[in-house]
Amino acid sequence: MKEELKCFKAYDIRGRFPSPLSCELAFALGRAVVTELQAGRVVIGRDARLSGPELEAALRAGLVAEGASVSSVGCCGTEEIYYAAAHKNFDVGIMITGSHNPADENGFKLVRAGAVPVCGEHGLRALRDRAGALLDMGCRPESAPPAQEVSFRAEYVRWLLEYCGADRLKTGARPLRIVADAGNGCAGLVLRELAEFLPFDFVFQQMEPDGHFPNGVPNPLLPERRRATAEAVRRSGADLGIAWDGDFDRCFFYDSEGNFIEGYYCVGLLASEILRHAPGGKIVHDPRVYWNTRELVLAAGGVPIMGKTGHAFMKERMRAEDAVYGGEMSAHHYFRDFAYCDSGMVPWLLLASLLQRGDKPLVELVRERMEAYPCSGEINRRVENAPELMALIRRRYVANAVYEDSLDGINLEFPDWRFSLRMSNTEPLLRLNVETKANKALLEDKTGEILQLMDEFGSASA
Helix, strand or coil, rough: HHHHHHHHHCCCCCEEEECCCCHHHHHHHHHHHHHHHHCCCEEEEEEECCCCCHHHHHHHHHHHHHCCCCEEECCCCCHHHHHHHHHHCCCEEEECCCCCCCEEEEEEEEEEEEHCCEECCCCHHHHHHHHHHHHHHHCCCCCCCCEEEECCCCHHHHHHHHHHHHHHHHCCCCCEEEHHHHECHHHHHHHHHHHCCCCEEEEECCCCCCCCCCCCCCCCCHHHHHHHHHHHHHHHHHCCEEEEHHHHHHHEECCCCEEEEHHHHHHHHHHHHHCCCCCCCEEEECCCCCHHHHHHHCCCCEEEECCCCCCCHHHHHHHHHHHEEEECCCEEEEEEHHHHHHCCCCHHHHHHHHHHCCCHHHHHHHHHHHHHCCCCCEEECCCCCHHHHHHHHHHHHHHHHHHHHEECCCEEEECCEEEEEEEECCCCCCEEEEEECCCHHHHHHHHHHHHHHHHCCCEEEE
């Protein structure tokens, strides 16, 4: 396989620029999109990465070469492309983004009309094969006419405000103080426009998009990238801290003490808030840890449904079930009214509304749920023989399990604890999650026990 084609992953296209993610590949991809997806009208955008304009020019040249009409929204977030594909008359939307990956990497996320994802067997493999054939023929980027620049941001901001009920937010009481850390990604472009309509006291950080990422690539899942936001929360006496990844399709929360909140506990909170306005609604959750989510969904009168991990699987299950919301512990949150797409703006607006209306601070809300259902967080291991290791661990525990499913890897449940073990869809990793019922000591014991088995089988820390 040509090196460029290794950039095609399960859900998207990504790699190091300029090799293997090259302008030649971008040009070939543009041509392939028009032919394979019958794309007459295409909308494209890019994040703040320095390679974005060059890749956009090559992509646009490929699209135009095959006869497509191309509109560019310029520097934006992924969900702005989702919005355009869902609400405007485009056949395909393409976001050029490296998300939370290192600064010298970039990639492409593609959706069809209605913001339906292009992935795996649903178009992405065909695009890979056609792009590969074009590269074999020696196709090279051609010049293209200047982009037709468009903007839907003001309309998209109005949609956010309407969906999240901004008109119902309190204006008389002390406003929430919110630290908003854009991490020099693209979130700042939307945040400043939203802030004009919201009764919050914002403390802004790293708001200007900067592909040099002077403070590090925005990836709050890395502990070393959390410090600045946490310190700003404590320093300013904020009620809530929020940080985003580079293309802001995910947001991450900090309580008033500067504690980073595991995405798992946010799913139940958001589900409860959404079910206030959609009683009896269906909620799709991933299978890694779910006791807390299911309890809160049921208490709010909703219907919890387990779905396979990964944005394509979650969106597909949500469409099939007509679910109002889907949440993953990885901080991907999906909304039926947003074309079943993930958003990094809707979650914090909903959470802020919940906090402003309620009488408990976030630190108390989350502490209660952490005490009721402690979890290990996702622990990754690189292993040479993942299927054999998973089979070995299953044999050790399955006899005592009260429930088992194989929807996404191994999920075994016992009276007072459970664990999930799955192979990553995108990396050579095994991912472990452990959860207990109000028993931190048992959590530590069982997590250590399984990790010891994994390490004895020849793994190395990821």
